[in-house]
Amino acid sequence: MSDDIQQSFQVVSRKELDTRNIAKKISSLFHEGDLIILDGDLGAGKTHFVKGFAEGLHSQDLVTSPTFSLANFYRSSSSPLLHIDLYRIDSETELNDLGLYEYFDQSITIIEWGKKFSNCFDSYVLITFQLIDHEIRQISFSAKGVLCWEKVEKIKQELAEE
Ligand SMILES: Nc1ncnc2c1ncn2[C@@H]1O[C@H](COP(=O)(O)OP(=O)(O)OP(=O)(O)O)[C@@H](O)[C@H]1O
Numbered sequence: 001m002s003d004d005i006q007q008s009f010q011v012v013s014r015k016e017l018d019t020r021n022i023a024k025k026i027s028s029l030f031h032e033g034d035l036i037i038l039d040g041d042l043g044a045g046k047t048h049f050v051k052g053f054a055e056g057l058h059s060q061d062l063v064t065s066p067t068f069s070l071a072n073f074y075r076s077s078s079s080p081l082l083h084i085d086l087y088r089i090d091s092e093t094e095l096n097d098l099g100l101y102e103y104f105d106q107s108i109t110i111i112e113w114g115k116k117f118s119n120c121f122d123s124y125v126l127i128t129f130q131l132i133d134h135e136i137r138q139i140s141f142s143a144k145g146v147l148c149w150e151k152v153e154k155i156k157q158e159l160a161e162e
């Protein structure tokens with residue numbers, strides 16, 4: 001199987017709670033060292049996805065948008081969560097200077113606006129949010145790297161089970 005990004009599957013979220021529940025449901029499939037890149041326009045639902053994901057990890061910490069802080073760290077009884085937002089970062093040098101890579105092995109890392117730097121990462125699950133209508137979002141799952149591709153298959157199975 002090719003190591004390139006491959007389109008896998010989509011689900012539809014009809015309201016904010018759907019997006020949170022999707023994230024909550026799949027969070028247990030991820031572990032320290034895993035990377036998720038979230039893509040999609042302003043207000044598409046990326047941060048709300050992270051809220052649901054942190055809830056799934058049983059984190060008690062408040063999830064907020066890291067657009068200005070650039071990175072937030074949420075503690076959890078399972079895997080800690082590193083939540084990064086690269087909206088305001090324009091160059092690879094700036095990204096490297098943040099010094100965040102050293103935390104990737106110890107956390108599940110989720111990066112909003114990370115697709116513009118996707119060449120910096122060998123292996124990740126890519127989740128794309130497309131605004132269809134007022135509250136309707138299409139959420140697409142794809143991956144780079146064989147292990148992440150397998151993860152997307154597991155996500156598909158998990159979300160198919162009701
Ligand atoms: N189906 C949905 N899923 C997620 N959010 C939704 C949905 N429908 C409406 N919303 C609303 O859309 C907004 C999404 O905001 P959020 O901060 O999660 O977006 P974002 O993609 O992180 O934006 P930014 O790029 O500015 O960080 C919220 O106000 C939320 O209530």
Ligand SMILES: [Mg+2]
Nearest residue numbers: 046047065112
């Ligand atoms: Mg956001």
